[in-house]
Amino acid sequence: MSVAVKVKSVSKSFNDSVILDDISIDFYENKIYGLLGKNGVGKTTLLNIITKQLISKNGTVEIFGQNINENDGVLDKLCIVREREFPESDISIKELFNMYSYFYKYYDKKLQEKLCNYFKLDSKKSYRKLSRGMKSIVSNIIGICSNASITIFDEPTIGLDADNRQEFYKILLDSYIKNPRTIILSTHLINEVENLIENVVIIHKGKVIVDDSIDNISQKSFYISGDKSDLEKLKCLKDTKPDKSFGSKQVYKYYGDINEDDLKIIESLNINLEIMNLQDMFVHLTKRGEYK
Numbered sequence: 001m002s003v004a005v006k007v008k009s010v011s012k013s014f015n016d017s018v019i020l021d022d023i024s025i026d027f028y029e030n031k032i033y034g035l036l037g038k039n040g041v042g043k044t045t046l047l048n049i050i051t052k053q054l055i056s057k058n059g060t061v062e063i064f065g066q067n068i069n070e071n072d073g074v075l076d077k078l079c080i081v082r083e084r085e086f087p088e089s090d091i092s093i094k095e096l097f098n099m100y101s102y103f104y105k106y107y108d109k110k111l112q113e114k115l116c117n118y119f120k121l122d123s124k125k126s127y128r129k130l131s132r133g134m135k136s137i138v139s140n141i142i143g144i145c146s147n148a149s150i151t152i153f154d155e156p157t158i159g160l161d162a163d164n165r166q167e168f169y170k171i172l173l174d175s176y177i178k179n180p181r182t183i184i185l186s187t188h189l190i191n192e193v194e195n196l197i198e199n200v201v202i203i204h205k206g207k208v209i210v211d212d213s214i215d216n217i218s219q220k221s222f223y224i225s226g227d228k229s230d231l232e233k234l235k236c237l238k239d240t241k242p243d244k245s246f247g248s249k250q251v252y253k254y255y256g257d258i259n260e261d262d263l264k265i266i267e268s269l270n271i272n273l274e275i276m277n278l279q280d281m282f283v284h285l286t287k288r289g290e291y292k
């Protein structure tokens with residue numbers, strides 16, 4: 001499997017505040033990634049560096065093995081869309097679509113028309129006059145129809161109602177099945193993408209703290225519950241606090257490998273092990289100190 005985007009030792013600071021600290025990530029070809037992180041962690045900054053809209057202090061970005069600073073041409077393989085991508089000029093939606101269809105070699109005009117009808121988008125309308133949600137729909141149509149080898153959606157469902165959010169993910173998956181490519185979804189709405197993404201990258205405090213497949217992650221993410229006196233015997237929970245306590249019962253969230261000794265204790269005592277969902281795992285790994 002070849003690497004579509006290679007981020008190697010990238011760092012970025014703004015006004016002496018380190019946002020990305022020596023980050024390295026391989027985004028593989030034809031996989032769907034979830035890029036996750038709390039507000040202000042640097043997801044957009046990273047995407048801007050990958051798309052050369054921002055220069056990093058050090059490190060390199062390669063697209064299909066080509067350094068973006070040495071070969072501008074490789075950026076043609078990449079499409080990034082976000083709600084605020086387009087200037088607030090009086091350009092019509094149709095003109096915007098035409099611009100993109102001209103730029104992307106495999107742009108799917110037929111699908112664009114189908115999606116415009118489906119979302120009741122009048123392409124003669126000025127982009128500026130669209131609602132926030134409709135602007136997101138325009139961006140998403142461009143991203144899907146671009147058929148770019150690497151397509152990046154930065155918060156694609158901002159402003160969309162629940163129905164349109166579901167529809168977007170369905171259409172994206174359908175398009176991906178017909179034409180597999182590397183898709184990076186940067187989002188806060190983790191529950192929505194959990195069944196769509198194959199790999200997860202989590203950025204926290206300037207570092208990549210998780211870069212793994214959903215399958216591997218689900219084998220390491222657990223709710224562990226039982227009697228306090230039994231749970232105290234587990235080494236993996238040492239120095240951690242329970243998430244919930246009810247009388248003598250406790251529930252812990254745990255991310256990591258469980259050693260053989262702990263597994264034996266779990267089996268022999270009445271300790272319950274359940275797979276934790278991605279959102280809870282994310283919150284668990286990125287939680288801040290107690291609010292006082």
Ligand SMILES: Nc1ncnc2c1ncn2[C@@H]1O[C@H](COP(=O)(O)OP(=O)(O)OP(=O)(O)O)[C@@H](O)[C@H]1O
Pocket residue numbers: 014015019037038039040041042043044045046
């Ligand atoms: N041009 C800039 N000048 C100064 N600071 C910036 C600039 N761009 C981003 N930042 C700061 O860098 C940090 C990371 O911002 P970024 O937009 O990359 O975060 P994010 O993870 O995408 O956040 P969110 O999820 O809230 O959109 C923030 O503290 C932001 O204020």
